[in-house]
Amino acid sequence: MHLNTTRKVLAGLAVATALSTSAIALPAQAQTLRMAWSQDATGLDPHKQTAFASLRLLELVYEPLVRLDADLNVVPAIASEWEFSEDAQTLTFMLDPNATFSNGAQVTAADVKASFERLLDEATSAAARSNFLSIESIDTPDEATVVFNLNTPDVPILVAMATINAAIVPASEIEAGSIGTTAIGSGPFTLDSWEPNSREVLSANPEWAGGELAIDGIDISVLPDETAILASLRAGQIDFALLNDPLIATLVPNEPNLELNRVGVLAYNVLQLNPSRAPMDNLKVRQAMSCAIDRQEIIDAALAGEGTVTGPLTMPAFAQDPADLFCYEQDLDMARQLIEEAGVDGFTATVIAATGEPPVAASEAQVLQSQLAEIGINLEIEMMELNVYVDTWLSGEFDMAVAQNGGRPDPYPMYNRYFTAEGNLVHVSNFTDETLDSLMKQGQAATDPATRVEIFQEFERHLAEQAPWLWLSTGYSYTAQRDTISGFEPSPTGTLFGLTKVSVE
Numbered sequence: 001m002h003l004n005t006t007r008k009v010l011a012g013l014a015v016a017t018a019l020s021t022s023a024i025a026l027p028a029q030a031q032t033l034r035m036a037w038s039q040d041a042t043g044l045d046p047h048k049q050t051a052f053a054s055l056r057l058l059e060l061v062y063e064p065l066v067r068l069d070a071d072l073n074v075v076p077a078i079a080s081e082w083e084f085s086e087d088a089q090t091l092t093f094m095l096d097p098n099a100t101f102s103n104g105a106q107v108t109a110a111d112v113k114a115s116f117e118r119l120l121d122e123a124t125s126a127a128a129r130s131n132f133l134s135i136e137s138i139d140t141p142d143e144a145t146v147v148f149n150l151n152t153p154d155v156p157i158l159v160a161m162a163t164i165n166a167a168i169v170p171a172s173e174i175e176a177g178s179i180g181t182t183a184i185g186s187g188p189f190t191l192d193s194w195e196p197n198s199r200e201v202l203s204a205n206p207e208w209a210g211g212e213l214a215i216d217g218i219d220i221s222v223l224p225d226e227t228a229i230l231a232s233l234r235a236g237q238i239d240f241a242l243l244n245d246p247l248i249a250t251l252v253p254n255e256p257n258l259e260l261n262r263v264g265v266l267a268y269n270v271l272q273l274n275p276s277r278a279p280m281d282n283l284k285v286r287q288a289m290s291c292a293i294d295r296q297e298i299i300d301a302a303l304a305g306e307g308t309v310t311g312p313l314t315m316p317a318f319a320q321d322p323a324d325l326f327c328y329e330q331d332l333d334m335a336r337q338l339i340e341e342a343g344v345d346g347f348t349a350t351v352i353a354a355t356g357e358p359p360v361a362a363s364e365a366q367v368l369q370s371q372l373a374e375i376g377i378n379l380e381i382e383m384m385e386l387n388v389y390v391d392t393w394l395s396g397e398f399d400m401a402v403a404q405n406g407g408r409p410d411p412y413p414m415y416n417r418y419f420t421a422e423g424n425l426v427h428v429s430n431f432t433d434e435t436l437d438s439l440m441k442q443g444q445a446a447t448d449p450a451t452r453v454e455i456f457q458e459f460e461r462h463l464a465e466q467a468p469w470l471w472l473s474t475g476y477s478y479t480a481q482r483d484t485i486s487g488f489e490p491s492p493t494g495t496l497f498g499l500t501k502v503s504v505e
Contacts, residue, residue, distance in 0.1 A: 003343065003413045009392070019074075020107065027412075031215060031216065031217050031504040032215065032217045032218065032504075033215045033217070033218045033219070033239055033240055033485070033499070033502060033504055034105070034219050034221075034237070034238045034239045034240070034484050035218050035219065035220045035221070035238060035240045035241060035355060036220065036221045036222070036223045036229045036232060036238045036240075036241045036242075037053070037220065037223075037229075037242040037358070038051075038222070038224050038229065038242075038243075038244060038245075038356055038357070038388055039051075039053035039224075039296045039356045039357040040053055040196055040197045040198075040200075040222045040227070041053050041054040041057045041058070041194070041196075041200075041220075042054050042386065042387045042390055043180060044058065044180050044181070044182075044183050044191075044194070045116060045179050045180030046058045046062045046125060046164050046165065046167035046179075046185075047115075047119055047124060047126040047127065047128075047165060047166075047167065047169075047171065047179070048124070048125060048127055048180070049127065049164075049165070050127050050390060050393075051357070051386060051387075051390050052267075052357060052404070052406065052494065053357060053386065055164050055165075055406075056242070056494075056495070056496050057112055057191075057198045057200060057220075057494065058164050058167070058183075058185075059164040059183040059187070059495055059498065060100075060187055060188060060189045060202060060218070060496065060497070061183050061187045061189055061190065061191050061202070062078045062164055062168070062169065062183075062185035062186070062187050063078050063167060063168060063185060063186045063187045064077055064078065064162055064163060064166045064167050064168065065077060065078050065079040065082075065093055065100075065112065065146075065161050065162075065166070065168065066078075066079055066082065066158065066161055066162045066480065067127055067162050067194075067497065068159075068162045068409065068491070068493055068495075069491075070489050070490065070491045070492070070498070071158065072315075072409040072492060072493075074158055074162055076098045076110055077162075078095060078096060078107055078112075078168050078186060078209075078436050079093040079094060079096065079146075080094055080095065080096040080097075081093070081094040082094070082158070082375075084155070084158075085496070087153060088150075088153035088154060088447050089149070089151075089152065089153055089154070089156055090147060090149055090150065091147070091148040091150065091154075091157065091158070092145065092146070092147045092148075093145070093146045093147075093148075093370065094144060094145055094217055095107060095108070095109065095112070095143075095144045095145070095146065096209050097144060098209035099188060099209045100158050100207040100208075100209060101170050101184050101185065101186050101188050101207065102184055102185060102186070102190045102205050102207055102428045103170070103184050104207060105170060105172070106143075107186050108143045108144070108167060108171075108172050109121070109140035109141075109143050109144065109146045110140060110143070111169070111170055111171045112138075112140075112146045112168055113138045113140055113144055113146065113171075113175070114169075114174050114175075115167070115168045115169050115171075115174070116132065116138060116148075116170035117134065117138070117400065118169075118174055118179075119132055119166065120132055120133070120135065120415060122143035125424075126165070126411070127165045127417075127424075127425075128160060128163065128165040128166060128417065128424075129189070129417070129424040129491060130416055130420065130422055130424040130425075131156075131160035131166075131413045131416055131417060132157065132160065133422060133443070134150045134151055134152050134154040134157060135148055135149070135150060135151075135157075136149045136151045136438055141342055145353065149396060151331075152432065152441075152444065152445050153444075153445045153446075153447055154332065154444055154445070155444075155446075155447055155452075156410040156411075156413055156443075156444060157413075159408060159409055159410040159412075159413055160408075160410075160412075162453045163408075163413075165187065168186065169184070169185065170184055181373050186205075186207070186208070186209070187204055187205065187208065188204070188208045188210055188213060188497075188499075188500045189202040189203065189208075189217070189218065189433075190202065190203055190204075190205045192217075194428035197224075198221075198222055199219070199220060199221055199222060200218075200220040200222075201217065201218075201219055201220070201311075202217055202218045202219075202220070203216065203217040204216050204217055204255050204453055210500065213500060214487065214501075214502065214503035214504075215499075215502055215503065215504060218499065221238065224356060225244055225479060226244065226245045226248040227248060228357065229241045229243065229248070230243075230248055230251065230252070230255075230480070233252075233255070233258055233481075233482060234255060234258070236482065238402050238490055239481060239482050239484065239485050239504060240479065240480070240481045240482070240485055240488070240499075240502070241303070241479065241480045241481070242407040242478070242479055242496065243478040243479065243480055244356075244357055244359050244360075244478070245359040245360065246303050246304045246306035246307075246360065246476070246478070247304050247498060248478075249262070249306075249478035249480070250304060250306065252478075253482045256338065256484060257482055257483050258480055258481070258483070259480065259481050259482075259485075260478060260479075260480050261477075261478065261479045261480070261481070261488060261490045262476050262477070262478055262490075263476060263477050263490040263491065263492060264308075264469070264474065264475075264476055264477075264492060265475065265476060265477045265492050265493070265494050266314045266315055266407025266408065266409070266474070266492050266494075267314070267404055267405060267406050267407050267474065267475070267494055268310055268312075268314050268365060268404070268407060268471055268472070268473065268474050269290075269298075269303075269307070269358070269360075269402075269403070269404050269471075269472045269473045269474070269475065270402075270403050270405060270469050270471050270472055271293075271351070271364075271368060271400060271401075271402060271403075271405075271469065271472060272398075272400060272403050272428075272429070272468075272469045273286055273399075273400055273467070273468055273469060273470065274290070274396065274398060274399055274400065274401075274402040274430050275429075275430055275468045276396075276430040276431075277399060277430075279342065279344045279347055280349075280399070280400075282342045282344065283466065284338045284339070284341050284342035285338075285339065285342045285344055286466070286467035286468065286470075287326070287327060287338050287371060287467050288335045288338035288339040288342065288375055288466070289329070289375075289377065289445075289467070289470060290326070290327045290464075290467045290470050291327040291330065291331045291332070291334045291335035291338060292330065292332060292335035292372055292374055292375045292377075293330060293368065293371055293372070293470060293472070294330040294371055295322075295328065295330075295472050295473060296309055297311045297330075297367065297371070298364055298367045298368065298371075298472055298473065299472075299473050300317065301363065301367050302363035302364045302366075302367050303360055303363075303364075303410075303475055305472065306475055306476055307473040307474060307475040307476070308473060308474050308475075309328065309472070309473055310322055310471055310472070310473055310474045311325045311328060311460055311464055312411075312415065312459075312460045312463050312464065312469075313411055313456060313457070313460045314407045314474050315407060315408065315409050315410070315411070315414075317409065317449075317453070318410075318411055318452075318453055318456050318457065318460075320457050320460065322338040322471075324461075325460070325461060325464035325465075326461070326464050326465040326467070327464075327467075328463075328471075332374060332375070335374075335375050335386065336375055338387060339375050339376065344376075345376065346375075346376025346377060346378070347377060347378070348377075348378040348379075348380065349377065349378070349379060349380070349399040349400055350379075350380045350381075350382050350398070350399045350400070351365055351368070351369075351379050351380070351381055351382070351398075351399065351400040351401065351402060352382050352383075352384055352389060352392060352393070352398045352400070352401045352402070353365045353367070353381065353382070353383055353384070353389070353401070353402040354383075354384055354385070354386045354390075355383050355384065355385055355386065355389075356360055356385075356386055356387035357386055357404070358404045361383075361402045361404070362381070362383060364402050364438075364472070365381045365402045366381065368402070369381060374422035379400070390505070393428060394425075394428060395427070396427040396428045396429075396430050406493075406494070407474075407492075411443065411456040411459065411460075412440065412443055412456075415440070415459075415463075416440055416444070418431075419431065419432070419433070419436045419437075419440065419463065419468075420432070420435055420436070420437045421475055429468055429469070430468075431466070431468035433462070433466055435462050436459060436462060436463060436466075439455055439456070439458060439459040439462070440459065442455050443455040443456050443459065463473055476489075477490060477492075477494045479496075484504060484505040485502060485503075485504060485505075486502070486503055486505070487501040487503050488500045488501065488502050489501055
């Protein structure tokens with residue numbers, strides 16, 4: 001027995017010595033990042049998707065010509081260089097010669113041209129189509145050069161191109177009609193498998209021109225309950241998580257071995273009205289609703305205080321104090337006066353909201369229900385699964401909608417698609433206005449930064465006064481990670497592209 005014990009000890013020492021020597025002699029191996037989020041993608045076509053959950057997945061697989069960094073600067077992606085002509089009516093891109101799709105094919109000017117022709121084709125129903133209507137023609141003088149000829153000066157088109165809704169996809173896949181069923185991109189990861197509402201498996205794309213990754217892939221679990229996500233982090237079952245619920249996110253800093261990444265975002269929470277339906281077709285009714293809302297109370301009650309009151313413009317370069325906008329501070333006396341002047345003695349309407357994303361949507365709807373009851377408006381809340389909500393929202397078939405919409409560093413690509421006659425999502429807003437349309441066109445064509453700020457701040461004041469939507473707040477993007485994870489870079493756009501810099505100890 002003594003001999004066996006001695007042998008076991010010696011064997012243990014030998015194994016320990018071997019492991020120690022191995023650890024010193026061999027380089028560290030990349031590992032798979034175990035991740036979780038609460039909402040899954042609703043589709044795989046980067047040109048059509050509007051749900052945050054879809055865009056977050058697709059931005060890891062596809063690439064646009066350019067992207068936004070954490071400071072909202074436009075930086076290279078598929079394109080290594082670009083240049084506007086002096087009159088801002090020609091935009092030339094030089095493609096990265098190393099840009100390669102995950103099938104091994106080089107990204108060429110023909111792929112870029114085909115991608116934008118698909119975006120502009122009305123039959124595609126592309127989410128960002130109206131942001132590219134200034135494109136008159138596209139030239140491809142060689143495989144690495146793309147020239148966009150514009151029918152008007154259009155400085156904001158560069159920011160519009162820096163989104164996954166403007167992803168470059170293979171011309172061969174467009175011709176085959178397989179966009180949305182396959183996922184062949186030039187991004188940092190390839191999508192190996194997708195089990196809707198359950199799991200995604202991604203592997204590092206060896207063809208990515210952006211450089212070698214420190215992880216060999218991402219294994220994503222879809223856990224609809226964010227309390228369960230936090231528990232999985234605590235237990236070490238996952239390494240990294242996206243959190244949407246501020247109530248859960250604020251618990252993370254109190255947890256040992258966990259870290260919270262928190263950054264203010266350009267996305268906004270909003271109550272969208274449908275001005276094509278009575279009595280919301282009456283300006284005074286819409287204005288009365290804006291006056292009746294206490295936006296700070298909504299933030300405190302529904303967002304655990306995690307947010308800031310905002311008007312339509314959420315980007316720092318253009319935003320103005322929302323207190324200067326029409327009735328963005330609660331005024332119940334004004335609200336009652338306006339509803340009386342409108343000749344409306346109360347009404348009932350249905351407000352739709354999505355379950356899960358944002359998770360605060362139901363709470364926001366309940367606070368709005370209580371506040372609007374003060375002026376005789378009875379809100380009936382209808383909660384919908386995210387995919388049903390998105391389809392209903394895109395059709396514009398609702399009385400009101402509690403929504404969380406994405407922001408942009410420039411107002412033109414942010415609102416052109418909703419509030420101009422040519423906007424491809426004008427059927428979502430159900431609202432056009434000649435003044436808004438004119439200001440949008442002026443802001444698009446102006447090249448002087450100070451002039452553009454003046455134009456869009458006037459746009460914001462007029463939009464708030466017309467009140468087709470009632471902007472509520474901006475909030476934060478949250479991710480949580482174990483202390484074995486390093487390198488993640490959060491962004492005000494809410495993107496998870498910062499995962500390309502992550503390493504696992």
